[in-house]
Amino acid sequence: MNNALELIGLRKAYPEFVLDDINLTLPAGSIMGLIGENGAGKSTTIKLILNLLRRDAGEITVLGKDSKKEEMAVKEQLGVVFDQACFPDSFRPRDVETVLKRLYRGWDSQEYSQYLDRFELPGNKTVKEYSRGMKTKLSIAAALSHHARLLILDEPTGGLDPVVRDELLDVLLEYIQDDRNSVLISSHLITDLEKIADYIAFLHRGKLIFCENKEELLDRYGMINCTQAQFEELDKAAVLGRRKNQFGVEALVDRRRMKQGGPIERASIEDIMLYIIKGEKQ
Numbered sequence: 001m002n003n004a005l006e007l008i009g010l011r012k013a014y015p016e017f018v019l020d021d022i023n024l025t026l027p028a029g030s031i032m033g034l035i036g037e038n039g040a041g042k043s044t045t046i047k048l049i050l051n052l053l054r055r056d057a058g059e060i061t062v063l064g065k066d067s068k069k070e071e072m073a074v075k076e077q078l079g080v081v082f083d084q085a086c087f088p089d090s091f092r093p094r095d096v097e098t099v100l101k102r103l104y105r106g107w108d109s110q111e112y113s114q115y116l117d118r119f120e121l122p123g124n125k126t127v128k129e130y131s132r133g134m135k136t137k138l139s140i141a142a143a144l145s146h147h148a149r150l151l152i153l154d155e156p157t158g159g160l161d162p163v164v165r166d167e168l169l170d171v172l173l174e175y176i177q178d179d180r181n182s183v184l185i186s187s188h189l190i191t192d193l194e195k196i197a198d199y200i201a202f203l204h205r206g207k208l209i210f211c212e213n214k215e216e217l218l219d220r221y222g223m224i225n226c227t228q229a230q231f232e233e234l235d236k237a238a239v240l241g242r243r244k245n246q247f248g249v250e251a252l253v254d255r256r257r258m259k260q261g262g263p264i265e266r267a268s269i270e271d272i273m274l275y276i277i278k279g280e281k282q
Helices: 042-049 071-076 094-104 108-116 130-146 161-177 190-196 216-221 228-232 269-278
Strands: 003-013 018-026 032-035 058-060 077-082 152-153 180-184 199-204 207-215 223-225 240-245 248-253
Touching: 003 042, 003 180, 003 190, 018 042, 018 161, 018 180, 032 058, 032 269, 042 108, 042 152, 042 161, 042 180, 071 077, 071 161, 077 130, 094 108, 094 130, 094 190, 108 130, 108 216, 108 240, 130 161, 161 180, 161 190, 199 216, 199 269, 216 223, 216 269, 223 228, 228 248, 240 269
Parallel strands: 032 180, 032 199, 077 152, 152 180
Antiparallel strands: 003 018, 003 058, 199 207, 223 248, 240 248
């Protein structure tokens, strides 16, 4: 099994929104960051992978299995974390275990206890008494305690302080040290994804703009700061977006198409996303 996840021609249509022809591949042992503005289709894509929505077209293969035909076998190998904890407010950590060990054949009580200790989650408090960060940690602990091979996270770090976010990112990096494990994580916190992701998939208005290796992506794109006159001399085929300011023009460029010399600064993933979405075209 070389790929943890494959989406081929995935489509879901609503009256005012269409997720259309999504094709992406997540190699096993990797982390893929799913980015895009609100309403771009990130959560819809995740719900389709989990069969929480019915697709209109396309194929989804998870861990080498058809996600529809072998749904139960697939979900046994998935760990899922949403932006809000899904456990009842009255539950304590052991109540969570009581339910989940009946659902997952691979449930590991010892591993769950180790995560509770590591995250310093008090066993005598209910979910209602937990902070947002503690709820997220509990969700992560539950998702990782049945030996899942694919972890899917939808905005798990939103609203968390930097210390908690960094702790959770460390957990994800440790998780993929086993090259059978993989992660798909949707987040608006692009700097987090830039730290840990191997691949970046960018959705915009229901379309997949790109799905590429992160390092190749950062090598490919760059930022140029220049005067308006200098901008006019650029090969416009290399310019993906620009913004004018009081000093001149700032532009996102494709290094491979640049014919002129001159300094090109490194573009961040956030730069790439913002300039493609909001930057002026030619």
